[in-house]
Amino acid sequence: MRKLAFYARLAMQNLFKNRLFYGPNLLACTLCAALFYIIRFLSYSDMVPQMRGAYYVSFMLELGTIVLAVVMLSILIYANGFIMKRRQKELGLYNILGMEKRQVAHVLILESLFLGLASVALGLGTGVLFSKLALMGLLRLLEFEIPLGFEVSVQGMAETALVMGAVFLLLILRNLWILHLSRPVDLLRSGNVGETEPRSRRFLAALGVLLLGAGYAIAVMIQNPLGAFLLFFVAVLLVIVGNYCLFTATSVVVLKALRKNRAFYYKPRHFTAVSGMIYRMKQNAKGMHNICILATMLLVTISTTVCMYAGSEESLRRMYPNEIFVGGHLQREEVLTEDFASLTAAYRQAVEEAGLSPDTLTGWLQLNFAAGRKEDGFTLSVETDLAMSVYNLDFMVLEDYNRLTGQSAVLARDEVLCYDPSGALQGDTLKIAGKSWRVKETLADYPIGSVSMNITTRDLFVVLADRQTLAEVDALQYDAYRGDSSSIVYAVTLNAGAGQEETRACLNALCRVWNERFPSHGYRTSCRAEASDDYYGMNGSFLFLGIFLGLAFLIATVLMIYYKQISEGYEDRQRFVILQKVGMSRREVRAAIRTQVLMVFFVPLLMAAVHMSFAFPMISRLLTLFSLNNVPLFLLCSLITFLVFGLAYVAVYLVTDRKYYQIVRL
């Protein structure tokens, strides 16, 4: 018992004496625990199931938990590894002064235990304090009412304690393993092993440039959004590996080439900077690489999620051009026989009965299907070929066109009117699967909006002469697509600008009308108001997760910067002294070392900006998959995110810079 008290006292003393390292470590552990508690608190909150898009929200929270746990683990392993490396000498000394490894192990275990307990306690406290704020933020993003009251999730607390406990157990095992492998003499010596110059690894250096180039090329050159989606992770992987080689190998090769250049190298300003950087790169390359990748991830995550959230309304309008759409499926012969005027009248009446104005009600016969464009017209072969551009062909008949536009155009059987917003036509003939029509006129405008659900496919709108022709086209695509074929629908849209409840009621009324008339026919509907719940739920929780993980990334980055500064400080101290003795003025020394430290700090940020710029076109294209095609908005979001992050980075740098000068001060 007395022994245990002794170890405990020693452990506390160690933590306190090394507070320069353990302070920030405790802070990081605390924040991690707090973040973890908050995300678990939200997962268990009663509010989530009531939210709009509840499914997305809870999915995002679960996903976030996993990602957060991984980020947390890597942060704490990094911090622990850094501290253990710094303390090698101290541990060696204990060993030499007569403490057995077993006893040192006791002290190490107690240290981790204290640290773990303190961070769980502080983290839960902080987490509980901020959980309400986080819930309010989430509700705000989802445009949901904020309830009164304050909750504490016991289950969330238990899970947080469990995960932190597991992480610390892992750290303890790791430290014991390090201790087990160590020999006291090595421990004592490890502080002043002569740093050797890094070798130049030309192969890796070239590979870095190559991989990075390949990643960038993919990002810039892939035009097809679907291809971008498939290759996005390939590009990310290439850039990460390339970035690693760039920092570890390419930088050294470049610096050594600079050193070979005598006219450049033997100048007071360059002499110490270049040689210093070569060594710095050896110790810092990995850290710089990590910071760079973390910063890039953070920037990409936040700017993308902010952009998606800010563009929610726009993409919603693009995906759902009409507030209400009901498309009833028809048999081919019914197209020729049915009286659609009376059907429309029935629809109008239903809208009126639902208490809305039927003025914006539009009804027309519609057929649309996909076709691939080849040199000589459109093909309906089902083969999927990513290289072939796919168009959505959208047909209506002249009588509907004239009615909707108030015109009185005339068409022969072999003539069509076309509206071609994406340049699908070749010449004045429209060819589909061997049949051809003369394009009588290309229209400047079209009475209905796009019906395709996303903007990755392009549309060609065609007005056919009569229902008979429509039936022929339908037969054409049915023969080609069979089970996958589309059918002709009678479409109605309504944009009455009503509230969510009325709109929903009206939609149901319209469906009833169709069901009464064609009880055996199916129909499809879309309702913007209904989709908007899911949509805001998805984008809102996406953004929330983005910010949340951004925070975790930020903690990781800040901690790395801090430790980097501290270790730089210890290594620079000796150089400072020597340079001054050999005839460099104090100011020159400061300037020289400052330049190098600035480079070590801001090169990763700069590279992150470069990565981000190259990722920009690719992510813009990916966003079109979410029906968001607003490049200026994304640019704005990216710039603001970068600016905010840059400011935070500089602030952290300045704070740690002070600590640095406290260490190297002569």
Add this chain to the structure above:
Amino acid sequence: MALLEIHHVKKVYTTRFGGNQVTALRDVNFAVEDGEYVAIMGESGAGKTTLLNILAALDRPTAGEVLLDGHDITQISEKALSAFRRDHLGFVFQDFNLLDTFSIRDNIYLPLVLAGKPYREMEARLEPIARRLGIDDLLEKYPYEVSGGQKQRAAIARALITSPRLILADEPTGALDSHATDSLLRLFGAINAGGQTLLMVTHSVKAASHAGRVLFLRDGEVYHQLYRGEMSFEEMFAKVSDTLTMLTTGGERHA
């Protein structure tokens, strides 16, 4: 006129917390002639390092003046100081103070690069020095790749390459084994024979016995001095040794 004159140099340190004052140098007076080889001895705490720092213009005295070629170096402005140090003084340290980030060649070039000398001139200056110090085939190596004695030679080359008026050496043999010490002291003798003025601070009786004159520092003052004159190394060694014994047991003042 003497090359270096030290008049009534005094240095008082104030401890960081509270006003405790520690007098490191009380009243130091001596002169070094051009071409002399002077050793300064004294116990730990006698003020050797403080004196050397003041001579090196790394530290300023509380009172008194230090004249190099008749100019008071304590009056040189902070800005001009490092250039002055670079151009007029050469340094050799106990722990060599070579930078691991530079090859031996670049370590030696360091003061010249800082002075903005062209590469051609640096190369021309290095060649004879490197040959004389026997380090011509080590130039491309790094400090961590060579032995202590070789490091110290490199450090001497760095001190010599600016053709300084005075070389200050702080315990130059402190980190060397006896073999390396012997060869270093022979080298110092040879350098001095070539007309270079040397001032060395040391603990080692052996090192001091190689000098032309030995000053003994005690309680912040020059307590005694010995001239070699026509003495052999062994006689000088015995003399220095005796003086040191007297110094530690506390005797009458002679200087």
